[in-house]
Amino acid sequence: MFWRFVYNTIALPVMYICYHIAACCNHKIREGIRGRKQVFEKLTQQLQDARKIEKTAWFHFTSVGEFEQAKPLIEALYEDTRIVLTFFSPSVAPNAEIYPYADARVYLPFDTPRNAERLIALIKPTCLVFSRYDIWPNLVWKVSKYRIPTIVIAGTLHTGSKRLSIIGMSFSKSVHQHITLHCAISEEDANRFQLLCASKHQVVVTGDTRYEQVHRRAMSVESEKELFSGQTTFTRPIFIAGSTYADDEKVVLKAYQILRDDVPARLPHLILVPHEPTPERIEAITSALNQRNFSYRYFSKLTSDTNLADVDVLIVDVVGMLAKLYYLADIAFVGGSFHGSVHNVMEPAAMAKPVLLGPTIQNSHEATLLLEKGAAKLVHKPEQMASIITTWSTNKDKRIATGNIGKQLIEEKLGAVERTLAHLRQYLK
Numbered sequence: 001m002f003w004r005f006v007y008n009t010i011a012l013p014v015m016y017i018c019y020h021i022a023a024c025c026n027h028k029i030r031e032g033i034r035g036r037k038q039v040f041e042k043l044t045q046q047l048q049d050a051r052k053i054e055k056t057a058w059f060h061f062t063s064v065g066e067f068e069q070a071k072p073l074i075e076a077l078y079e080d081t082r083i084v085l086t087f088f089s090p091s092v093a094p095n096a097e098i099y100p101y102a103d104a105r106v107y108l109p110f111d112t113p114r115n116a117e118r119l120i121a122l123i124k125p126t127c128l129v130f131s132r133y134d135i136w137p138n139l140v141w142k143v144s145k146y147r148i149p150t151i152v153i154a155g156t157l158h159t160g161s162k163r164l165s166i167i168g169m170s171f172s173k174s175v176h177q178h179i180t181l182h183c184a185i186s187e188e189d190a191n192r193f194q195l196l197c198a199s200k201h202q203v204v205v206t207g208d209t210r211y212e213q214v215h216r217r218a219m220s221v222e223s224e225k226e227l228f229s230g231q232t233t234f235t236r237p238i239f240i241a242g243s244t245y246a247d248d249e250k251v252v253l254k255a256y257q258i259l260r261d262d263v264p265a266r267l268p269h270l271i272l273v274p275h276e277p278t279p280e281r282i283e284a285i286t287s288a289l290n291q292r293n294f295s296y297r298y299f300s301k302l303t304s305d306t307n308l309a310d311v312d313v314l315i316v317d318v319v320g321m322l323a324k325l326y327y328l329a330d331i332a333f334v335g336g337s338f339h340g341s342v343h344n345v346m347e348p349a350a351m352a353k354p355v356l357l358g359p360t361i362q363n364s365h366e367a368t369l370l371l372e373k374g375a376a377k378l379v380h381k382p383e384q385m386a387s388i389i390t391t392w393s394t395n396k397d398k399r400i401a402t403g404n405i406g407k408q409l410i411e412e413k414l415g416a417v418e419r420t421l422a423h424l425r426q427y428l429k
Contacts, residue, residue: 003174007137008113016110031090035107043106043122050103053082055428058125060108062134063089065344067096069154069209070131072216072417073424075101081428084123088134091276108136116142127427129153130179137175144178149427153420154209155184157192160362164192172196180427183420186365204423207416208366210346214323215410218350221327235309237268237330237393240353242322243275243343244335248358249285251338254382257292259389260312268393269308270294271325273316275335275343282317289313322347329353330399331392333385334367336360342367349375349406354392354399356385375406 023029057077061067067087074083078101085096085105096105104123109115116138127149128139133156143150157163163172176182176196183206184190193203241252249272260267274281282298289296289312296313297306299321308314316325326332332348337358345367348355355376361367370376379385392399 003171004137004141007171012110012112028090031093032088032107035090035093036109039106039109040118040122043104043119046104046106047084047122051082053080055080055126056082056084056124057127057129057424057428058084058086058123059129059131060086060134060136060139061092061131062087064092064095065210066131066134066154067092068213068344070129071099071101072209072212073129073153073420076417076421077424077428081126084125086119111136111138113138113142120146120148127151127180127424129424132156135175135179140175140178149180150178151180151424151427152182153206153424154416155182155193156186156189156365157184157196158189158362158365159192161192163196169195176202181423183423185416189365206419206423207413209416209420210344210366211410211413212415212417214344214346214350215414217323217347218327218410221324221351233306233308234269234328236266238271238328239268239331239333239389239393240271240273240325240329240348241333242273242326242335242348244272244333245275245339246281246284247339248333248335248337249274249288251358251379251382251385252333253288253292255385255389256294256312258382258386260294262386262390266390266393267312268330268389269311270313271316271328272313273322273325273335277317277319282315285315289315326351326353331356331389333357337367345370345376346410349403350410352400352403352407354402355406356388369409370406373405373409375402375409 019029023033059070059074061070083102085102086108087096088108120142125148128143130152132154140150162168173196177198179202182193182203184193184203185208187205190203190205194200197203241248244252256270272285274285294312295310296315297311299314299316300318326348329348332353333356334343334345336343337360340360341363342357342361345355345364349370355370357367357376357378359378359380371378377388379388
């Protein structure tokens with residue numbers, strides 16, 4: 001009760017105020033605030049039009065990555081289970097709105113006790129499923145009050161998590177002890193979750209459901225014809241920098257400049273895929289390329305007769321292409337790893353691409369695995385990146401062998417969906 005009082009009377013009001021102040025200079029936060037207007041009216045209407053099925057699985061996730069982890073489970077349950085989706089980040093909203101395996105989908109309203117009560121009354125969930133780590137206390141406390149099972153799928157809790165600090169652990173115990181089951185991605189994560197739970201039966205190891213998702217996507221990409229109008233006209237090895245921020249691009253472009261200065265004839269093509277290709281970001285990238293005298297084209301302006309042979313950089317100024325573009329890569333760099341937290345390293349690995357990573361990968365268990373197995377290389381400086389790109393570009397056998405290690409790792413990790421479903425279905429009877 002102590003932590004509920006602190007959370008609801010101190011933490012929530014502070015978060016609310018800070019969130020709205022931050023909206024003044026952050027367009028994503030403003031978009032999220034707009035998306036939450038009339039959320040209960042939208043949910044009511046969607047549920048009225050939804051399939052009339054006795055069982056309802058309520059899935060919550062914060063953003064695109066967590067949505068991807070939930071998708072295989074949602075699709076396996078959809079036939080005989082009503083599916084309701086809630087999400088936090090505006091980045092996932094366009095995907096959720098067109099997703100065919102859901103009966104309702106809305107932004108999660110602010111985590112107040114009253115909002116939690118209203119959501120439960122409307123959705124009437126058979127169970128609540130949190131994908132990975134976006135766990136909201138009042139939701140957990142309220143569904144526990146109504147004896148509704150709560151399950152965390154693809155659960156991860158890294159060693160540096162604030163939930164494991166002295167104060168954080170005390171608060172987290174007050175939440176996690178009310179969660180029915182944690183499906184952890186590894187033994188290490190399970191052991192850390194166990195520190196927050198009252199019973200050993202609250203934690204099981206099922207693996208990461210994203211392995212199935214990325215493997216399925218990798219197998220579905222058949223050729224570059226899916227990406228371009230006919231065959232591509234790239235003539236050199238292709239280096240893809242995916243889901244990048246400005247911090248990542250500073251290192252990538254400096255490394256690329258080093259490659260050009262050293263051996264211009266062996267300069268690979270660079271496909272640059274910013275995490276959010278807003279007009280401001282595209283303009284900043286274009287300016288940086290102009291300063292370095294690199295030739296470039298925009299993905300959105302390619303036509304069937306565009307010749308890319310002499311183009312240094314292809315700027316991907318549209319969304320939703322990265323996973324397929326990795327098919328073209330000879331070498332991949334995964335963004336976020338010079339910014340704060342690395343993004344999805346599994347997508348290039350599933351397509352047998354050798355992977356480069358910056359130093360901030362503590363959020364990604366699979367990034368650590370790729371490094372341990374030799375499927376990825378960690379770099380801290382542009383010079384290191386340029387050196388490894390040169391090695392992989394000029395040694396095809398080494399490049400292919402490195403990529404195949406990653407693909408094999410992905411294939412060895414398959415099976416998490418069935419293991420997780422076996423537990424989840426117990427709470428949907």
